[in-house]
Amino acid sequence: MSLMERHHSNVDLRQRIKVPPVVWMLLFFLVVFTLLFPDRFLTPLSLSAMLGEFVTIILFALGPSIVAVVGSMDMTFLGIWMLGGILWWYLSPILGPAAVLVLPLLGLFTGWLVGTLLVRARAPSFILTLCLTALYAGLTARLAGGYPRLIRGFDFLTARVMPVVPTELLWSLPLILLAIGLMRWTPLGVRLRAVGSNQEGARLAGVNADRYRVIAFTLSGLLSGLGAIIQVKHLGGSVPLGLDMQMLVAPLVAIVLGGTLFTGGAGGPERTLLGTLAYVVLYRGLYTSFLRPETLEVLVGLVLVGAVIFASRGLKGVKVT
């Protein structure tokens, strides 16, 4: 084996066993909090709470992490959940259990709409999706008539089947696997990555970037819509009537912590899974520490700022706006 080849195989090996930073972060948080609070942190109650929080964030973050791979931002997940939830309530007396289908349909439509607006009108995605979510929030409040509405039925989504693990998590697993599988092991995933990392290169290789952008947003909307079915029941069977910035930001943090930046090409749902775990462990750990909730907010904000700086360190030479 020549020196050159040996060098290459070393690089290969290093790349293969290269652990993403988020894993170290996760392990670090786990060890620190377990040592700090040995009798409070890893109790069944605390674990169950962490898994519940995990479900909340991952269901919101799956779709946007696909969009992030093509270099855009999708904040419609909150709007789809709110408006979809209230439409579900609204249509239940008319359509019966079939009313649940309104959520994936709304997601599909929203994703397609955003994608199409983006590639046709070239308006930046973060503002487009933020405005659309605000629009949906307004419609939600209007349809609800000022009261949070309880959606009945579908209790099997949340009925306990085993200790510690919330049933919602089991229902979320197929969605998580679907998102990861699509991005990792299908030609579609490869093309989406190509569009995100080098649009011009992808175009020259015969990939229609605009078409794949629309596909990414549609897929994201669909995943958010399907996830919202579980989410509605997971978060107590009703949806809030006002826009909660914290809820908008937490999934985005999880995506960034995982190492997917909204500039495209890198990361994906599997990294978001790790990012969500890290976020949940950190949040629970801080929560366990009996810090005042106000202090907690400041710390979460600091972690967030640190996370985006850390995650952006690979953006040298990229045009950043």
Next chain:
Amino acid sequence: MDLVRKGFGENRAIIVSVLATIVAVIIFQAINPFFLSPQGRITLVYSSAYFLIAAVGLTFVMLTGSFDFSVVAQVKLAAMLCALYVDWLGPWVVVVAILVCGLIGVTNGVLTAVLRVPSFLATLAMSVFIEGVALYLSRGFLHVVRDRFLRNLAVRFVGGLPMVFYWALAVWIVAVLVAKYTRFGRRLYALGGNVTAAELSGINVARDRILAFAICGVLAGLAGVLYIGQYGGGSIEMGATMMIPLFASVVAGGTALTGGVGGPQGTILGVIVVTWIQAGLQMLGVASDIQLVVFAIIAILMSIVTVDRSKGSIVT
């Protein structure tokens, strides 16, 4: 005819804004005759003045092609600082609040221009942090301001209109002069138009970007000071519900999210359109949820109208 068409093409956003203002005023005046009465005018001034100051700040950042999500959080923090420490610091609290927001602006600028974090992400994160600090300082309680100096800053009447009107007017005039007639202003247009070209022609892009964010912070701080002076405290319910109209008014004024076009001279029109529509809707008894829908639609439509499509196919 060609000249007319060219003029329309260049000033499309401003023309749309002016027409929208006129139509909105006619409709609201026809439905509610109090709309343009002296009392109605004062209400309009109160709802648009501090808003204009914050919007002018955001305009500077958007001119460079960046975005600042944290404006609303900064307004909130400045208002909170004033309410909490006015008894202790006296008039100096105004300086402190504005300086703090200026520093936040510098931080936003450094994050974007030096550490190369995309601005919408950096400022979104900063906004969570600032809100956390505001919550930490206030402990979630309501604070009422009785300090005469602080109140007079906003609500003392001069020539039939409250002081806050003159502050907003002064800020706007200075901002227009800076953007149109100073080297710094022209550099902002240059780097917003084409950052690579600006860099190659010797502009210190990082410094100017940081300065733009700092201006945005200072103006957000001033807006917060006047806000608390005007309302005297209370729970500060802002957030996404203020961000959307704020953004809508900047894009409605003709400043594109892609940077390089528009400027503070248009922002005043955007603010007038947005606050008048808001006030008109309130007078008609339209609920705040539908107002949010209206502004979201305006924001989406105007960002599509203003966006600069000559910049190739790069979308984010």
